[in-house]
Amino acid sequence: MFVLFIGTSVVFANTSGANARYAAIVVEAKTGRVLHATNADTRNYPASLTKIMTLFMTFEALKTKKLRLKQELPVSRVAEGRSPSKLGLRLGDTITVDTAIKALATKSANDVATVLAEALGGTERKFAILMTKRARSIGMKDTTFKNASGLPNRAQLSTARDMAILARAILYGHPKMYRHFSRKSFTFKGQTYRTHNRLMARYKGMDGIKTGYIRASGFNLVASARRNGKRIIAVVFGGKTPKRRDRQVARLLDKGFASLQTMVAKSGKQQNLTASNVRPQYHPVGTVKKSARRSRRPLAVNPASGRVRSWAIQVGAYNRYKPAQLAVTRAARAVPSLLGQKFRIVRHRSKTRRGLQIYKARLLVPSKSNARNSCRALKRRKIDCMVIWMGPRS
Numbered sequence: 001m002f003v004l005f006i007g008t009s010v011v012f013a014n015t016s017g018a019n020a021r022y023a024a025i026v027v028e029a030k031t032g033r034v035l036h037a038t039n040a041d042t043r044n045y046p047a048s049l050t051k052i053m054t055l056f057m058t059f060e061a062l063k064t065k066k067l068r069l070k071q072e073l074p075v076s077r078v079a080e081g082r083s084p085s086k087l088g089l090r091l092g093d094t095i096t097v098d099t100a101i102k103a104l105a106t107k108s109a110n111d112v113a114t115v116l117a118e119a120l121g122g123t124e125r126k127f128a129i130l131m132t133k134r135a136r137s138i139g140m141k142d143t144t145f146k147n148a149s150g151l152p153n154r155a156q157l158s159t160a161r162d163m164a165i166l167a168r169a170i171l172y173g174h175p176k177m178y179r180h181f182s183r184k185s186f187t188f189k190g191q192t193y194r195t196h197n198r199l200m201a202r203y204k205g206m207d208g209i210k211t212g213y214i215r216a217s218g219f220n221l222v223a224s225a226r227r228n229g230k231r232i233i234a235v236v237f238g239g240k241t242p243k244r245r246d247r248q249v250a251r252l253l254d255k256g257f258a259s260l261q262t263m264v265a266k267s268g269k270q271q272n273l274t275a276s277n278v279r280p281q282y283h284p285v286g287t288v289k290k291s292a293r294r295s296r297r298p299l300a301v302n303p304a305s306g307r308v309r310s311w312a313i314q315v316g317a318y319n320r321y322k323p324a325q326l327a328v329t330r331a332a333r334a335v336p337s338l339l340g341q342k343f344r345i346v347r348h349r350s351k352t353r354r355g356l357q358i359y360k361a362r363l364l365v366p367s368k369s370n371a372r373n374s375c376r377a378l379k380r381r382k383i384d385c386m387v388i389w390m391g392p393r394s
Contacts, residue, residue, distance in 0.1 A: 021045075021218055021238035024248070025160040026256040029171055029224065029231035035256045037382055043142055043157040044237045047212030048085075048108045049220050050150030050158075052166055053131050055104055058097070058116055059174040060134075067119065069098040078124065079114035083151065086111040087188060101177075102186040105210070107193040110149040117148035124148055139165045152214050160235040167209055167222050167233045181208030181224075199223065199246040203253065211242075219245040225253050232256040311371040312344070312362040312390045315383060321345055324361040331363060331385070335377045337370075338363055344390070362390065 023039035034040075061067040072094040080091045087109045089095065095103075095115060103112040114124050121127025124147055131145040140162035146153040170178055184201065185194045196211045205225040212220035219239035225232055234252045239245025316327040328343040341363050348358040365371045371387040378385045 021216075023160040023237040024235060024252060025164050026232060026234045026252045027164045027168070028256070028260065029168060029233050032165075032168060035232070035259050036252060037161070039237075040161040040382070041142060041159050041379075041384075043159055044220075045152070045156065045214060045217035046143075046150055046158040046163065046237075047214045047217040047220050048150040049163055049210055049212040049222055050145060050148065050156065051104045051108060051113055051212075052163070052170065052210050052222065053135060053145060054113050054116055054148045055101060055177075055180070056166065056170055056174070057120060057127075057131060057134060058101060059170075059177045061120055062097070062177075063174075067097050069096065071097050073097060073100060073115050073119045075111070075115055076118055079111045079118065082110040082114050082149065085109055089115070099186075099188060101180050102183060103188065103193075105180040106183045106186045106195045107188075108196055108211070110151055113147075113149035135162070135166070138169050150212055150214065152216060160237055163222050163235045164233050167224060167235070170209065171224065171231070171233075178208060181210060197221070197223075198242070199249060202246075203250050206253070213242075221245055221249050223249050223253065225257075227257055228261075230257065230260050232260070310364045310390045311366070311368050312364050312388050313338075313371050313375050313378070313385050314360055314362045314388055315378065315385045316361045318359050318361070319357060321347075321359050324359040327361040328363050331361075331378055331383055334381045334383055335374055337377075338365075338374055341365060362388070364390065 021042075021044050023042050023044055024036065025034060025038075025040040026036040027034050058067065062069065073096070075089040075091060075093040075095065077091050080089060085108050087095075087103055087107065089111045095112065097116075097119075100112045100116055103109040104116070117124040117127035121130050128145045128147055131148070132143065135143045135145065140158070143158040143162045144155060146156040150156070170181070182200070183195060185192050187193070197208070199221070200206050200208065200223075203223075203225060205227040206223055207226065208224050209222050217238065219242050220237050221235070221239070223234045223236075225234075232253055234249050234256065236245055236249050236252070239248060313331070315331040316324065318324045318327070324345045325343075328345075332338040332341065332343075343361070343363050346360040346362060348360065349356070363374075365374060368387065375385040375387050
């Protein structure tokens with residue numbers, strides 16, 4: 001299972017007012033560490049960013065041999081009737097999977113998106129259900145798809161954070177296919193189509209991935225750039241114009257690279273693994289330290305011994321113990337009612353990936369209602385969390 005988790009440790013933040021649909025996030029691609037977030041969990045219309053998910057599903061179908069690159073796919077009346085942007089396919093035409101991938105990544109062709117959807121799901125509606133299910137399985141918890149193209153649908157929604165998760169899934173789940181998002185043009189039936197992603201030619205190190213626009217969404221862009229061995233992903237929803245969106249993405253990428261050059265890396269690669277894939281081991285229960293400047297001594301609490309049975313708030317998962325400990329400390333400082341609570345770092349050893357250790361950061365709380373209220377408070381402060389029961393097998 002390919003699951004990605006993007007944390008909430010923000011290195012630089014934009015706290016200025018934004019319009020209702022503007023959202024942005026910048027993450028370090030390798031670790032998922034968040035470098036900037038504005039309205040990152042606000043649900044907006046993804047528009048043609050949807051096609052990144054359609055391509056992700058296509059890449060998975062190729063990997064499992066459900067599709068072949070040279071396979072000819074038929075064009076239905078439904079696909080023919082899709083509104084632009086499109087290739088102008090006609091009922092009875094066929095298009096190869098390879099050409100369809102290029103058309104989606106470069107031309108953002110809506111008719112081709114429907115062709116792929118029907119090939120994989122039978123109908124586009126059924127394929128959208130599969131898209132949503134797969135999106136949730138890789139951590140895109142706030143995304144719902146209703147079609148394969150991103151054409152207007154009031155229920156088709158996603159977030160900047162979820163799109164960053166999807167970009168990482170493409171980069172690291174299908175690295176050989178990611179090159180399609182770097183295409184500047186492709187030719188079909190004698191006509192050359194150029195990419196809509198104009199920033200790619202102007203921003204040093206940028207090599208993908210996709211633009212999106214409908215009137216209700218504004219101008220969206222998921223971008224990825226690499227400099228000096230570091231890769232960053234930036235997502236912007238709701239740009240006023242293509243140029244203003246591109247300038248904003250360029251600024252965010254610049255800030256992201258600058259922050260990576262000056263900061264000391266304190267967090268490891270974050271994971272979110274299912275219980276069926278891991279075997280838990282336990283570290284001693286610790287105590288969250290006070291945030292007061294005058295004293296750094298731990299609060300006077302009795303550490304729990306052995307296994308615990310308690311409600312808990314999980315605030316992250318990391319590949320090292322120290323970042324997990326920092327995460328619970330940061331969460332407790334953000335919500336004063338959590339100060340003095342005990343925490344537990346649960347270590348999981350993967351059964352499928354040798355040597356992989358995952359450290360889950362959890363704050364223990366007295367009750368389920370307390371956990372829910374505290375988690376809501378953390379989310380208001382842009383700290384992701386989830387409420388769990390800490391039993392013998394958790």
